[in-house]
Amino acid sequence: MQHLYSVLQTGGVGLLESPTGTGKTLSLICSTLQWLEDRNKADAQEALAASTSQESCCGTGCEADSDLPDWMRSRGAFGALHPSGEAPAKGAKQLARSGARPPGLQEERQGISKEEAEFLLDEWESEGEDCGSKRKANGYASIDSSSDEDGTDTEEEETPKRRQVYFCSRTHSQLSQFVSELHRTPFAASFSVATVASRKALCINDSVQRLGNATRINEKCLDLQSGKGRKKVVTEAQGNTKASSKSHSGCPFRKANMTSQRQLKDTVLAMPMDVEDMARLGRRKELCPYYAARAALPEADLVLLPYPALLLKETRESLGVRLEGNVVVVDEAHNLVDAVNNVHSALITAQQLATAHSALESYYQRFRALLAPGNSKHIQTLMCLASTLQKCWNRPSGAAGTRLDTVNDFLFSMELDNMNFFRLIRYIKESKVLVKIAGYADATSARAGDEVTPNATDGQTQSDGGSGMSSLHALVGLASALNNADADGRIIVDTAAKTLKFVLLNAGAHFVQVLASAHAVVLASGTLAPVSSLKQQLFPGLPATQLHQFSCGHVVPKERLLAVALGRGPTGATLDLRHEQRAQSSSMDEIGTLLTNICQAVPQGVVAFFPSFAYADAVYAHWQSSGALAALRSKKHVFREPRSSVEVEAVLRQVSSLYHIAHLAQMEKGPSGALLLCVVGGKMSEGINFADGMGRCVVMVGMPFPNPTDPELCERMRFMDTCAASTPAACTDTSSAAGDGVAPISASSPGREYFEDLCMKAVNQCIGRVIRHRGDWAAILLADVRWTAGGANKPLRKLPGWIQESLVVASGFGDAYSRIRRFVRSM
CATH class of the missing domain: 3.40.50.300 (P-loop containing nucleotide triphosphate hydrolases)
Known part of the structure; x- marks a missing residue:
């Protein structure tokens, strides 16, 4: 415990071995939370001293401003005037959220039914490789939409940044064990805890859970919030009936009553809970525990999360995981190298490529006349990528039926070297085009009587090649993997199994982002032996002064x-x-x-x-x-x-x-x-x-x-x-x-x-x-x-x-x- 506390004080990387039975989990809890408590006290004292110093010199500033008019002094107290473009942008954002359309901008959409209109994309303008992109919502300029990955547009007040400890483990059961150990300490009552888990683990909507497959559960959850199943709320005010601009989620547990959601979030923060506890609480309150956990994360002192939520940069950004200046504790760290390699690798099958290409082509053919130039160009790029990758199995392979290429060699051989994958991935992320395309593909399939059975098992879904969304995600995952440096990975083409896989070789290239952001990173396990390969793969260039190693003997004689x-x-x-x-x-x-x-x-x-x-x-x-x-x-x-x-x-x-x-x-x-x-x-x-x-x-x-x-x-x-x-x-x-x-x-x-x-x-x-x-x-x-x-x-x-x-x-x-x-x- 003293060694761990010292690592947290000085920062850097700590490698801690503590065999089972030596109280490893309890030691991690007591050391890290005691350090957090001490740091919070020190920060409070520093803030108080800074505030006192500022007040002591405030008189001079007040006298200097005394000659200014009252309205200017008031403006100075509350901040500078907004830039000229900011106020209209805020109004545009509110207008986009309300679902209303600016007068005079209702374009004619001949031949498009009301049901199909929901699959239309907002206009997209590409402003060049270095200038970013801009989206137009319903023909009206909209800058920097605050929608998260889930399509939810709730506008929350910004939570003040706080110092946090992120505890990461491989499975939910290991995180549950951590919570049970935490309850044995006095820290359970003095620190707020948030547990991050997948929708599959926390969803309480039985109709969604019956889908079984995690990908389809995610898709259905997004569908219920992206506009499908939403309805206008009719209210009466002073005898006049009018339609409210609010819209309700199609999921009965994702209520528009923000007060209830905040109360559930506060309950989650009030007492440490594992995944099962949160799911039971959500069922009892009839509110979504998944989004309550996400809302609680910025306000928690201690955040419990599985490996992917820490190791994937996109997931960290989506969840609001902020590593800067904070502490990361990774339990069962002997699995860490494999976890980094796995979450940054990508695999797609021939059937998934065919499904993705079919979904892209049908969407483009149906809406091509209504697509803005930016949308049209990027969708055609995706179609070209899917079509080209389908030819990779036609090239000669080795005796074992596999061919191995560097990233650059593969791109040149497939004539994809002129494709800008960075811009393509940015467009997909910001425009949320996959939800529209997959939604249209599923709707078309349902009308044709080919909809996937809701109760299909994981194996059935995989044998079918997956749904439109899972196939599109597999395609985008491979495209994103192709952005890796040429030396950091390899492309494996298996002509027998008809699979195309990107394999990450340089785990340190991605884990360095965690090391560079966090104040301290602690890797703990019952045994990290052998340690040499762990050091070489995760932090080969780390100075010896920033690496602290401690191995605890067993309590058993x-x-x-x-x-x-x-x-x-x-x-x-x-x-x-x-x-x-x-x-x-x-x-x-x-x-x-x-x-x-x-x-x-x-x-x-x-x-x-x-x-x-x-x-x-x-x-x-x-x-x-x-x-x-x-x-x-x-x-x-x-x-x-x-x-x-x-x-x-x-x-x-x-x-x-x-x-x-x-x-x-x-x-x-x-x-x-x-x-x-x-x-x-x-x-x-x-x-x-x-x-x-x-x-x-x-x-x-x-x-x-x-x-x-x-x-x-x-x-x-x-x-x-x-x-x-x-x-x-x-x-x-x-x-x-x-x-x-x-x-x-x-x-x-x-x-x-x-x-x-x-x-x-x-x-x-x-x-x-x-x-x-x-x-x-x-x-x-x-x-x-x-x-x-x-x-x-x-x-x-x-x-x-x-x-x-x-x-x-x-x-x-x-x-x-x-x-x-x-x-x-x-x-």
Whole structure:
């Protein structure tokens, strides 16, 4: 806690490792909020001192102004006169919001029905690449519309800026755990908290939630607010009936009564809530919790948000996330590099391209006579982009059916190098053209009887290629990705799967925006090991003076943990579990015999991790035919990790119910406890608690190295080697490394280190499922001959320090078995 407080005081980047059970979350809460409380007090004192100083010299200024007329002194007190163009612009904005049209500007729209008129775009004028663009609303000049991404035009009074702490984690469940820990501290009553979540997590409109797919939920929410479903309000004043200029959202939970919305926002800020709490509150109040959370964000001291809300610049701007001078705390930061790469990558399928092109073409053909020149030009550009990209699969590819290009090579080969993607993306963002085009496409499809079934599942939606909006977003996402620097990413064209993907290689190029804005960035995790690749990828050029690293030991004494590296099985055979050797029947038999012996020696629960689902299935099938499975079932109740996340909880409940009846005295009377067969990278390899009797021993079967022939991985390794060979500033050109084959990589190169680190990061997460609190104990068995290999590159050195303290390399299976047996009896 002292180290974290020091990092927050000085600023910069902090890397904090704190194993599960050491109170990591509580330490983060107490340190950051105590610092925030101290800083707020210091800011208040500085403001008071500045105010006192200003008042002391106010007399001179007042005397100087005493000769001015009263009206000029009054004007000076309230600010300077508005610029000449500002007042009309404000009136234009109010007129645009009201839905009214200026007199004399109602153009004739022959042939356009009332239903189709809602899909017409506002006029758009392009003023050149460097001068920005200007939109005309309904033929009337409108500058800088305040509409947000959702099409909502509510005008709120500006909230004074405040110092904030942004706590970011991977899942909503991890954020919920943070809230529950926060309630254990006195800070819960003294700081306001806002939790940011997706519409899918917070929407309380059952008709929208039934859509299932997150993209369609977003689309429907926008549709309900963009004018579809709105109605005029008729009021009576002094006996005269008139139509009010107000309009109501089509969603019954998005009421026009701003007082109710503000009350819900104040309730959200009054007490820390997780996503489930906010959804329940919204249902009880019959008000939208999603927009209440967004409204609460600027006024919160502590903001809880998932990774994408922090890492995407567009999302930060849309939500109003202001990093300047504030603190960012990222939990489970071992996932951060992958998260940055994923949110800035882009993927589009051939079917999505076809759907997007069809939607664009039908819209353009219907409204081309009514489109302003600016709108017409940009829509034709989008059509040209979709049409051209559909030809990318016709070009020759490598033997594996994939082709890999740099961004510039791809643009030149597709003759898209003269297309201004910056201007195109800016137009799409500011004009909200996708809502109009997708809305018209959906309406046309509905009239033709081809509307997507509202209750379609995620899989159905994806198999259909997605809706018009999702396909358009995929197209725009790829166009936006093509704005990346040539060296920062690669284009992968898969001719077999008919997919086109942009892969980000330089995560630091995007994460540097967070580093440059925030006062301090703290990356925390149970284990960040290995740390070297994390530093190289996220902040390679960061000065050492701005990087602070601290690793906390485990609260469990080293005597309550035994880690054993084993290279030979019970029969004396070498445990060579490399990909080329592990599928042999002899290797599978050796693993089965090993686990049977471990289940004999260890009471209660045993957890075994396999490198992949395919290999776990192959081993299980072999055990069924060889009789090894029957031997295992005589010692333990055997469970397998399901592929479906829905079934995971049910399996865990069954496993949990068994460990209570397992005792050493019952070992000879039948199955005792459970043997759970899990998969590295599966649902049970991270975030699951195998405390106490659920996990008295964890066995790593083999080493989960990624596929070395994967084109994306190979290119990432080449990129890291190229960057390491030059200074960070010179890391701008790796185009010569692009290709279809796998280039030889030095065993000591950064790329090879990254390849090994991917394996070790997965291992560290798996073995960290056990030893969850001070009174816990467990054994760890690393079963593969590669664990026992000597030399400076031995993988054991990349294990967390608290595990290395209890680590032994067994001379054989007999040595390992006797050590585990003695360890269990000593507990």
